[in-house]
Amino acid sequence: MRIYLDHNATTPLRPEVRDAMLRVLDEIHGNPSSVHAEGAAAHALVEGARDRVAEAIGIRSWGPSERLVFTAGASEANNALLRGGPWARRGARIVATNVEHPSVQAPLEVLAAGGVRVERIGVDAEGMLPEGGLEEVLREPPDLVTLIWGNNETGTLLPLAGIAERIRDAGVWLHVDATQVLGKYPVDLRDVPVDSLSLSAHKLNGPKGVGALYLRDARRVAPWLLGGGQERGLRGGTENVPGIAGFGMACELVQKEGDARVSAYAALRDRLWHGIEARIEGVRRNGPADAVLCNTLNVEFEGVAGEVLLQALDLEGVAVSAGAACHSGKVSASHVLLAMGRSVHEAGSCLRFSVGYGVDATQIDRVLEWLDELVQRARGAVGA
Ligand SMILES: Cc1ncc(COP(=O)(O)O)c(C=O)c1O
Incomplete structure (x- = not known):
């Protein structure tokens, strides 16, 4: 799944x-x-x-x-x-x-x-x-x-x-x-x-x-x-x-689900962020903690190439998005993250997670386990 x-x-x-x-x-x-x-x-x-x-x-x-x-x-x-x-x-x-x-x-x-x-x-x-x-x-x-x-x-x-x-x-x-x-x-x-x-x-x-x-x-x-x-x-x-x-x-x-939907998405997003913060060192959240869409979490993983992490997660069955995209062999950093003062290198270490319909807490916990391991592995690869 x-x-x-x-x-x-x-x-x-x-x-x-x-x-x-x-x-x-x-x-x-x-x-x-x-x-x-x-x-x-x-x-x-x-x-x-x-x-x-x-x-x-x-x-x-x-x-x-x-x-x-x-x-x-x-x-x-x-x-x-x-x-x-x-x-x-x-x-x-x-x-x-x-x-x-x-x-x-x-x-x-x-x-x-x-x-x-x-x-x-x-x-x-x-x-x-x-x-x-x-x-x-x-x-x-x-x-x-x-x-x-x-x-x-x-x-x-x-x-x-x-x-x-x-x-x-x-x-x-x-x-x-x-x-x-x-x-x-x-x-x-x-x-x-x-x-x-x-x-x-x-x-x-x-x-x-x-x-x-x-x-x-x-x-x-x-x-x-x-x-x-x-x-x-x-x-x-x-x-x-x-x-x-x-x-x-x-x-x-x-209209029907309004607030209930918003709080359900926010709970999943917060579970993901708190889990990342608790397990993984060298992470930083992009964007404010309060004035933010209830389903969105953008995180910088220091020293990790976002594209590599994205692909590793994809192989485990998890779809996310990166702060830099590779087109025809050239990596272009997100103009949004650059506008917020991030360097090209920092923007390249960011992933965007966005939850929604069909996502549940068990899935978030599974992602946290993989993420922890994949980040350590990617950092090891960088250091090696
Ligand atoms: C903020 C924003 N504006 C516009 C669009 C474009 O929407 P559409 O895919 O319906 O053309 C998107 C979709 O990615 C978006 O996120």
Whole structure:
């Protein structure tokens, strides 16, 4: 039996989600845009799922220009927002942290090459915004601020409510990448005044290739897929009805299980960290101990190559993720860990463990036993 501790990369499908999707695949074959009964059934399903996703982020009633647009995932949502607003024009100014996900980083690079001024707020050693960092960039209000709420690599959670209020008071559009947050921390847009938000179903036990972009005022963003005018004209193309139904069910489960799920994940994550601390010397946790996603633990194992440890764990049947990736023989360190002040060498000694659905305490204890032995062995190999 494999032990999967890489839930920040993606999560397994919940049986309830699978059932909801199978029902659509077997029974609902209409096109949501068709006017006959088959079309109406598919349309009702998509709109029901939209309500489920909206409820999971605290939306109970819709403003006239407020939209939740289904996308093919959070990468599409981030790209559409960043490249589709008035902030994408030459001479505009965008502010972002230097720990954003590649689906934000890459469009920002394209925008910068096209004459947009892209400014970065550096993070501190725990991945948090430094005191006064926001005030500094808001002194001359930018056109857009884009922030990753919960970091996929370290789990660092920004104190978004206060940040969002300050940005709203400055009259600036705030885009938030909440991909890692939904299902692991309460997301309630009635308390957090963001203007747009990206989500992805496969991070919360839904299907891959489905996500959403929430827009408080859709008039500010240009349509990004032209076609049959679906998604209120913003994203043409026949909707991924089974995927959307699965996303809706995954959000319904988040709503139902909310706090219980968060505490269960946190207990497993803490068991893992306390076990590592107690058994293995020369370890350091990356990111804050409190303001962190309930399921995420990023650890530096001094003197051990993360990739080697990752592969050794994989051979034992444990899936985790490393702080450096090897592409075509070249090792590139995590930009997030480097931004937090780690050296390339330190970033290369880090592993990310992310727990989730299907993980239990027995599995964590088994991982601890292997980890202890594998780290000692790897250190021996380094010293030899
Ligand atoms: C923070 C963050 N943003 C965006 C994405 C992209 O999501 P998707 O795989 O749905 O395109 C991910 C997924 O890795 C993520 O962790």
